[in-house]
Amino acid sequence: MFKKILLPIDVEHSGSWDKALPMAMQIADEGGEIHLLGIVHDLGSAMIASFLPDGAEKKAMEKLKHALQTFAETNAPASGHVEVHVAHGHVPEAILRTAENLGADLIVIASHPPDDLTSRLVGSNAGKVVHHSPRPVLVVR
Secondary structure: OEEEEEEEOOOOOHHHOOOHHHHHHHHEEEEEEEEEEEEEEOOOOHHHHOOOOOOHHHHHHHHHHHHHHHHHHHHOOOOOEEEEEEEEEOHHHHHHHHHHHHOOOEEEEEOOOOOOHHHHHHOOHHHHHHHHOOOOEEEEO
């Protein structure tokens, strides 16, 4: 049913993948693809970025891609076809942009219940993806 599944993860936080990765692997058809996405967050200000050394963003993206490749080899070796991708920017926008570019059939994303007033008012990245995505999104709690 789903041939291309996008799974945004943060390799540093197991809550972003410990339940979502097995779910994506279960949903993927035989021969389906799971696309792991890591995102280097946008600093949001050119002034802040000016304090970073030249090439810091490129190095961060290379480091993240290596971490994702290691993660995939360790956690999804027998799952069929797994590809890794790295994006830069605001998390929900990067997820939606990557899903569009890949032609993903489904986005699988981990989320946690809102635990304070701020997250209830502002919302989570998963909530923003669900709200703006033109394709199906499976939220795994």
